[in-house]
Amino acid sequence: MVHLSLRGTPLPCGDGPLEAVLFDKDGTMSHSEPMLEALAQARVFHCLALAGQAEGDPERLSDLGALLRRAYGLSAEGIHPAGTMAVGSRDQNLVATGTALAQVGFGWPEALAMAEAVFARTDGLHGQGSEQRPAPTPGLRPLLEALRQAGVRCAVISNDHVEGIEAFLAAHDLAAYVQAIWSAEHQPRKPDPAAIHGLCEELGVAAQSCALVGDANSDLRMARAAGVPVVLGYRAGWRRPVALDGSFLQLDHWQELAVVQGPANRWE
Template identity: 30%
Template sequence: MNAPLRLILFDVDGTLVDSQGSIVSAMTAAFGALSLPVPERADILSIVGLSLPHAMARLAAEQSASVQNSLVEAYKEAYHAQRLEQGAAQSPLYPGALGVLQALHAVPENLLGVATGKSQRGLDALLEVHGLEHYFVTRQVADHHPSKPHPSMIDTARAETGVEAASTVMIGDTSFDMQMAKAAGVAGVGVSWGYHAAESLRDAALVIDSFEQLSPALNDLWN
């Protein structure tokens, strides 16, 4: 009898790659371009994981919708310029990430996917620069879904792959990721090395401190 398929979904920023420097820099450039006070670094990192319009609505709540939209476009321009200039250095992989992706991908029953607040263009560019294009069978991005923590990304990934909720896990560094997993009825694995404090990952089934702990954690969840 064949083993059941398992769907392993990854957040990107703060989970697979350390993009905080580029996010803070692009956000600083966006607010500067409109001559607005730049939010504190901690405030910027607190919105990582949300789709960009939702993130900007939080960071510039006192501004009009028109100004918020201008900030979104200014951020996109700044982030894209950084990507062209820095390449892979813009968002380096966390230690152990590549090895774990390779090991999980090598198991026939495992299907890997992405559920990210990045745009399609941003995700495609990041996967290409790190040579990760062939690892993920489903890629859910902010362009096509409500912002996290709405469960749409996970629901769509499951629909695309045909994997049951009990055989699906969401791995991420923010409370938004864990809330999304809970809303979708799947297990969430929080990672402590990202942009939200580990104690904020209250909806996680468990929290790990390094990529080396991920495979044993998944075995514990499913066995």
């Protein structure tokens, strides 16, 4: 019977074997922070440029820059692990950009059109057309290989679009390890617990036979609400410390997690 072990302590998956592991992408499977930081900075730059053409008030532009950085979770310490760039979908970031523009005096139709123009200018930094490819987090591939050898299915559940998820997997030859994807284009999207059930249906497994690993409290609470028995917080994907709910088990390196075949006794 297959199960996971965290730092030598077995993590039994209910009364049966572990059948699937569901992974978040950004900040969990992929070290996305450098790309997301560059994308956020580019959006701020182009937004200020377009706003400056329409509204030359220096004070308003200064306010807009500060609003955008807060909205994106962008600071000198890096990307906020729970900010919109880290956990939000593209359309959620688009609305956040439009809202910042509206807060400095642009009408909503104009603000939204300007936000869409900014994203059109910067979309090449992310997704299928991007030349930047976030690296997998250290130690991920050996874990995926161990899961494959044990017959455990793997899936990605992310608020990135299918294009971005598939581009990351293809760039690092990880696609063969992943049997299903649940993206921002699927309905409902995470953190709705029904997203877990939709993904499990695609995998052909029950949520009660799965584990989930994510770097955001919203991911972990979603999995718990969906009935996933093994829910793990991953903390090593960002420069800033990830503040996770202490009621969940947590890890800082994939080497802390082992795939074990045999009874899930309390001590191994």
